[in-house]
Amino acid sequence: MPLNPPRQCPARGPLPPPLLPLLCFCLSLLLMIWATVGTLIHGNSIARGQPQIAALDIALLFVGALCSVLIALAGWVLRKQQTETWLRAEHEAQLAHLAGHDALTGLPNRLLLRDRLGHDISHAQRESRQLAVMFIDLDRFKTINDSLGHAVGDELLRVAARRLRATLRSCDTLARIGGDEFVVVVEDVDGPEAAALVTRKLLDALLQPMPVLGREFVLTASIGISLYPHDGLDVDQLLMAADTAMYTVKASGRDGYRFYEPSMHARALTQLERERDLRRALELGEFELHYQPQVDLGSGRLSGLEALLRWRHPQRGLVPPDSFIPLAEETGLIVPIGAWVICHACTQLAAWRAAGLAPPRVAVNLSARQFVRPQLVSEILDAVGRAGLDVSMLELEITESALMHDVESAIRQMNELHDAGLRLAIDDFGTGYSSLAYLQRFPVGLLKIDRTFIADMTTNHANAAIARTVVQLAQNLGLQVLAEGVEERAQVQMLRALGCHFAQGWLFARALEPAAVEQLLRAERSGKRLLTPATAALGSSAEHPILISGLCA
Numbered sequence: 001m002p003l004n005p006p007r008q009c010p011a012r013g014p015l016p017p018p019l020l021p022l023l024c025f026c027l028s029l030l031l032m033i034w035a036t037v038g039t040l041i042h043g044n045s046i047a048r049g050q051p052q053i054a055a056l057d058i059a060l061l062f063v064g065a066l067c068s069v070l071i072a073l074a075g076w077v078l079r080k081q082q083t084e085t086w087l088r089a090e091h092e093a094q095l096a097h098l099a100g101h102d103a104l105t106g107l108p109n110r111l112l113l114r115d116r117l118g119h120d121i122s123h124a125q126r127e128s129r130q131l132a133v134m135f136i137d138l139d140r141f142k143t144i145n146d147s148l149g150h151a152v153g154d155e156l157l158r159v160a161a162r163r164l165r166a167t168l169r170s171c172d173t174l175a176r177i178g179g180d181e182f183v184v185v186v187e188d189v190d191g192p193e194a195a196a197l198v199t200r201k202l203l204d205a206l207l208q209p210m211p212v213l214g215r216e217f218v219l220t221a222s223i224g225i226s227l228y229p230h231d232g233l234d235v236d237q238l239l240m241a242a243d244t245a246m247y248t249v250k251a252s253g254r255d256g257y258r259f260y261e262p263s264m265h266a267r268a269l270t271q272l273e274r275e276r277d278l279r280r281a282l283e284l285g286e287f288e289l290h291y292q293p294q295v296d297l298g299s300g301r302l303s304g305l306e307a308l309l310r311w312r313h314p315q316r317g318l319v320p321p322d323s324f325i326p327l328a329e330e331t332g333l334i335v336p337i338g339a340w341v342i343c344h345a346c347t348q349l350a351a352w353r354a355a356g357l358a359p360p361r362v363a364v365n366l367s368a369r370q371f372v373r374p375q376l377v378s379e380i381l382d383a384v385g386r387a388g389l390d391v392s393m394l395e396l397e398i399t400e401s402a403l404m405h406d407v408e409s410a411i412r413q414m415n416e417l418h419d420a421g422l423r424l425a426i427d428d429f430g431t432g433y434s435s436l437a438y439l440q441r442f443p444v445g446l447l448k449i450d451r452t453f454i455a456d457m458t459t460n461h462a463n464a465a466i467a468r469t470v471v472q473l474a475q476n477l478g479l480q481v482l483a484e485g486v487e488e489r490a491q492v493q494m495l496r497a498l499g500c501h502f503a504q505g506w507l508f509a510r511a512l513e514p515a516a517v518e519q520l521l522r523a524e525r526s527g528k529r530l531l532t533p534a535t536a537a538l539g540s541s542a543e544h545p546i547l548i549s550g551l552c553a
């Protein structure tokens, strides 16, 4: 089936057969034959001594030859004109096609979609029928495009377009209206059930593995659906309703579909406002970094600091990252925000050193979208260089799930970072289903056991077993291991018995403001061992670290 089946007969056809020029050619041929025959007759007339007839023959011969040349010339001119007219029409048709179609996939573009949807609405109105508009956004396509390059991204879009097109009837419209955004218009649907059925087929079509340039991909998508006349009466209303519904699917975890509901509109507006707020926060410098201490379980000394982002909102106060990082990821703002985090952590480290303190290594979290950028290594080296630091002062935490998205590319990127001298840690280890074979190939120095396994490890045998296995695994692979979310002394004792190297958690300290870290560093310098009360408020520096001896003997 063609990718974009025409809904009407094509306006142009092949170059018409050259009937008139052919006629001219035949005529001139006949005249030539006549002239040749005339030459023979002329020869005979002279031979028979009939000079008058011979003069007439010569005149006729001359007229015949002249006519044949003129007619052949006319035929040639006619054909030339015909070809030029045809080429012009062909060129105009091509331009008209280009204006209404997407060059990459050959599908109708936004312009043609609007035109067709307008016609479909008029038709549905006349026939008192319903129609469905589906707004499709491929999930995490930008990550694939950024990490694997545009050639892979383009080919993947072409394959996805073919898959979607093959799922639809020829009278349905499939348009590509943006990078990874497609719109489907299904005429004459009987209601939501029928629209849902088509949508599920579209999602299934994308789920089948797609071989692209030597790799295999499985795509998921977020699809919003609006119905005529229920959700809108014109092109704009229907497209906006489907877009809003799609946005809701994205916000609630992607990979699925939703029908438009009027309440979504208000939510979408709120979301837009939050996005604007987030952009403004970056411009106005409303972000700050707090630092959570990491403790060496052997010596009880401070071994590292994890930089954790906070948003000091003018109205909402201190906003924790869980309430804005997902939006930052979705909108791509995580890239400039993440770059700010790296620069700011470096500047802070340099400031502590300039104050005569000896800060330990600082770990920063990298989002999946930051991690796949080819410029990452040079940007980090720039930031470290500008702050006059040694690159080994920085550790990068990457979640296990971000690494598993495309393992081979992840290994390449990790090798580059590692070769540049950066230490790498796998965050939330145990939640991302890494294969052990891969783990061996990751040039990481540290595994961070996810806090869900630590939370009840003293009472839950399964979680205790997981923690024990991860510690042993790390030891066998020559890696260091850190337990996240340590809140109880009993956990510390158990972790130390297992041989876990480091721990981090509210038992020791919450994420501290830089001033509180400074105090901590001064205390460290005097050789004290540190734990803090578990009651400190988020980011509060009001409660200072206190010293508890005996736990980390």
Ligand SMILES: Nc1nc2c(ncn2[C@@H]2O[C@H](COP(=O)(O)O[C@H]3[C@@H](O)[C@H](n4cnc5c(=O)[nH]c(N)nc54)O[C@@H]3COP(=O)(O)O)[C@@H](O)[C@H]2O)c(=O)[nH]1
Pocket (backbone or CB within 6 Å): 292, 306, 307, 308, 309, 320, 321, 322, 325, 338, 341, 364, 365, 366, 367, 427, 428, 451, 484, 485, 486, 487, 504, 505, 506, 507, 511
């Ligand atoms: N891409 C980036 N992600 C970031 C950045 N800064 C933070 N984050 C991620 O946001 C998530 C939530 O972080 P936060 O609210 O700061 O929570 C951290 C700790 O406060 C919390 N924690 C630490 N100890 C305990 C504990 O004992 N109990 C408990 N319930 N929570 C505890 O864990 C979070 C740190 O987790 P992790 O990063 O996995 O080590 C979080 O996913 C951050 O990664 C950023 O700059 N960029």
